[in-house]
Amino acid sequence: MTTGHVPYSSETLRAELNAKGCRMTPQRETILNVFKDLPEGEHLSAEDLHHRLRDLGEDISLSTIYRTVRLLARMGVLRELELAEDHKHYELNQPRPHHHHHLVCVKTNRVIEFKNDQILTISKKVADKFGFKVLDCELRIVGVSPEGQRSIF
């Protein structure tokens, strides 16, 4: 598996894990690598990740997947997205310039991604005011797409 160009190595993860009394494992490394190889803008559900790992010949249990993505999201390594569906999606939590946001159609579930630098600026300012450290921010616009406007339901 190639490891992409993101400056977040397995070793960095190991260090951050160890600092919390947690351990690096082959499963965690493999999962991190899948996310590192993910094209910008793609995001995976636990189930997606499971399938993808199977395709790569990696047999990691769903329990471990759920446990791992939750852990990585809490560490700020992954970004947890809640789009229009009923389950969460994850992607690598990219540094500033890659951050993107979502425009979702309530009717068709179409999701459009867009970028906007002001959002992070605003977020940092707000978080600062309350003493929070920002892990992630997402502007989620919910609306009706042109196609959706034509349907009754």
Place this chain on the structure above:
Amino acid sequence: MTTGHVPYSSETLRAELNAKGCRMTPQRETILNVFKDLPEGEHLSAEDLHHRLRDLGEDISLSTIYRTVRLLARMGVLRELELAEDHKHYELNQPRPHHHHHLVCVKTNRVIEFKNDQILTISKKVADKFGFKVLDCELRIVGVSPEGQRSIF
């Protein structure tokens, strides 16, 4: 039950429902009223709503509640929020000046609400570009609160 000061009456809802071939029912009216009486910034889960209705002596089934909030959210009457927990919350989808956003702590689950007018402006611009009609927008900042920064997990 008082009906608050929000300019969205049962009659308006009835009209919008009828326009789609749907009907006004006592259950839908009651549910709308609960949301209209909800203090700014409060949001209810389906379960919360069920309890609140019970307390008011209204016995509406959970199924109906789920069906109703989904319908109202799709109509843009309610705003569907996904905070840090594992279930959705709903609140009345207020006009511009009342819109608020959320700052969530991954560790403690604390949620802080804040307002920011730029967000709606940005959202409208983006939606416009893609031909979407905006129903709602929410900036969700995920981070670590001051309290959370002190705990290992």
Place this chain on the structure above:
DNA sequence: ATGCGTGCAAAGTCTTTGCAGCTTC
């Protein structure tokens, strides 16, 4: 050697759905 992590299977939580009868337009 200690104790965290994994896999399995079972349980849990939240949400949706089929159906019969009642209600609204």
Place this chain on the structure above:
DNA sequence: GAAGCTGCAAAGACTTTGCACGCAT
């Protein structure tokens, strides 16, 4: 009257958890 709506109970989707064994530190 026809088409929606409701309540009930059952099913469904997604996620979490207890436990025994194995592995990282």
